[in-house]
Amino acid sequence: MSGGGKDRISVFPSRMAQTLMKARLKGAQKGHSLLKKKSDALNMRFRDILRKIVENKVLMGEVMKEAAFSLAEAKFTAGDFSHTVIQNVSTAQYRVRMKKENVVGVFLPVFDAYKDGPDAYDLTGLGKGGANIARLKANYSKAVELLVELATLQTCFITLDEAIKVTNRRVNAIEHVIIPRIENTLTYIVTELDEMEREEFFRMKKIQANKKKQREAEAVEKAKAGVETEGVERSAAQAKNLLQQEDNLPVLF
Numbered sequence: 001m002s003g004g005g006k007d008r009i010s011v012f013p014s015r016m017a018q019t020l021m022k023a024r025l026k027g028a029q030k031g032h033s034l035l036k037k038k039s040d041a042l043n044m045r046f047r048d049i050l051r052k053i054v055e056n057k058v059l060m061g062e063v064m065k066e067a068a069f070s071l072a073e074a075k076f077t078a079g080d081f082s083h084t085v086i087q088n089v090s091t092a093q094y095r096v097r098m099k100k101e102n103v104v105g106v107f108l109p110v111f112d113a114y115k116d117g118p119d120a121y122d123l124t125g126l127g128k129g130g131a132n133i134a135r136l137k138a139n140y141s142k143a144v145e146l147l148v149e150l151a152t153l154q155t156c157f158i159t160l161d162e163a164i165k166v167t168n169r170r171v172n173a174i175e176h177v178i179i180p181r182i183e184n185t186l187t188y189i190v191t192e193l194d195e196m197e198r199e200e201f202f203r204m205k206k207i208q209a210n211k212k213k214q215r216e217a218e219a220v221e222k223a224k225a226g227v228e229t230e231g232v233e234r235s236a237a238q239a240k241n242l243l244q245q246e247d248n249l250p251v252l253f
Contacts (some may be wrong), residue, residue: 056149
């Protein structure tokens with residue numbers, strides 16, 4: 001059978017199957033095009049996030065360095081204020097809320113840091129070192145915001161990496177497995193339909209040839225039967241003529 005050695009879908013070759021396979025091939029090609037565009041969009045966002053991660057890590061190093069230096073300054077001018085920090089450590093100054101961002105069907109988590117409640121360290125450094133403590137709080141607030149942003153970027157990076165792998169696997173499966181199988185199936189159906197048409201044409205020719213032979217044989221038989229009938233009619237006519245002639249013969253008593 002034609003196409004038996006190729007990887008194809010097991011279908012009965014017919015016009016309906018050919019129409020269905022053409023529709024499936026068109027759908028597979030459309031899906032491949034859409035998934036390819038999705039993969040390109042995800043890769044573009046992936047590279048943008050990677051660039052931001054590198055920039056934020058460099059900036060994070062500078063911010064943490066400045067925050068550590070401001071902590072040393074605050075301790076030098078205001079003295080040891082660790083007891084105040086320990087007393088207020090149970091109440092969180094910053095909280096994080098999570099949102100979702102849709103990127104071509106992939107939901108990326110976005111963390112947003114916000115301040116909750118009044119500043120518990122507002123009176124710290126009132127006697128001395130207030131400016132350095134205010135600078136310290138600003139530097140560490142900036143560090144916390146950068147940490148939350150970096151956590152968002154890292155999480156999006158991992159999520160996009162998994163989504164890109166899945167999308168690329170689907171693109172490769174459609175391109176190298178599904179579309180070739182459908183094309184092989186279409187080739188098989190077209191080949192089988194052509195063979196069926198040739199067989200049907202050959203069968204019709206044989207039927208016409210057999211009918212022609214049958215008609216010729218019937219014509220020969222009719223011709224023979226006609227000759228025999230003519231001979232019988234001629235004999236009957238001759239016999240009748242003899243009887244008519246005998247009616248005029250004299251009868252001797």
